[in-house]
Amino acid sequence: MTARISPPFSYLDAIRRSHLILSQPPAQGHIRRVDPVGELVNQFALPLDLCKPQNRTRHSAGWALGKLKTECFKQMWIQNGGRKERAPLPGRPMVRAVRFSSVEPDRFSDWAKVPIDRLCVGKMGLGYLRNDRPKDAQIECWWEPGPKSDGWCLIEVWTGEP
Numbered sequence: 001m002t003a004r005i006s007p008p009f010s011y012l013d014a015i016r017r018s019h020l021i022l023s024q025p026p027a028q029g030h031i032r033r034v035d036p037v038g039e040l041v042n043q044f045a046l047p048l049d050l051c052k053p054q055n056r057t058r059h060s061a062g063w064a065l066g067k068l069k070t071e072c073f074k075q076m077w078i079q080n081g082g083r084k085e086r087a088p089l090p091g092r093p094m095v096r097a098v099r100f101s102s103v104e105p106d107r108f109s110d111w112a113k114v115p116i117d118r119l120c121v122g123k124m125g126l127g128y129l130r131n132d133r134p135k136d137a138q139i140e141c142w143w144e145p146g147p148k149s150d151g152w153c154l155i156e157v158w159t160g161e162p
Contacts, residue, residue: 011079014045014152018100027145034140037094038159041128044079046072046115048101051153053109072114073124076155085127093129094138094160095119099153100146112141115155128157 026033050072077084097112105111116139119128130136138160146152 009047009152011045011075014100015043015154018045018098018152018154021100021144021146022098031142031144033142034096036096036156036158037138037161041089041093041157041159042080043157044076044115044155046075046153046155048099048151048153050075051099051111051115053105053111054113069114069117069124073118073126076115076118076126080126084125087127088121088130089128089157089159090162091159092136092138092161094140094158095129095132096156096158097139097141097153098156099141099143099151101143101151102146102148104143104145112139112153112155115153119155119157 021027022033050068052068095116097116099105099111116132118125120132121127121130132139
């Protein structure tokens with residue numbers, strides 16, 4: 001038996017594949033995409049191991065959850081040009097988070113919590129959002145079918161409502 005070796009994760013390739021999938025009609029009838037509001041500010045692509053559902057993190061040791069948050073921040077910081085934003089976006093920005101995987105997660109699995117928290121102001125945040133509560137940001141998450149053993153998540157930041 002030979003072990004399958006995954007190629008290194010390429011966020012640029014994941015973003016390209018995301019746009020290709022989203023440019024076509026949804027693959028399944030129950031998928032409801034949410035149109036963006038405003039102008040695209042930035043987009044991030046992350047491997048699935050940085051976007052774990054809550055049922056895989058809620059009983060994790062504190063150090064393991066801290067390691068997950070740190071690694072997610074590093075990946076997003078690199079994709080943000082190695083910088084944090086000077087001030088959060090005005091108004092009510094929008095975040096669209098799309099999970100591309102072979103297995104559809106539960107509706108309320110909260111797989112985007114760690115990356116969305118990295119968009120907020122704070123020590124481990126990039127500073128796009130004042131907060132991710134509904135009055136400060138419109139957060140939309142959904143799932144799209146993706147390749148087995150090679151999934152990813154796309155996180156987009158839009159200017160949203162003024």
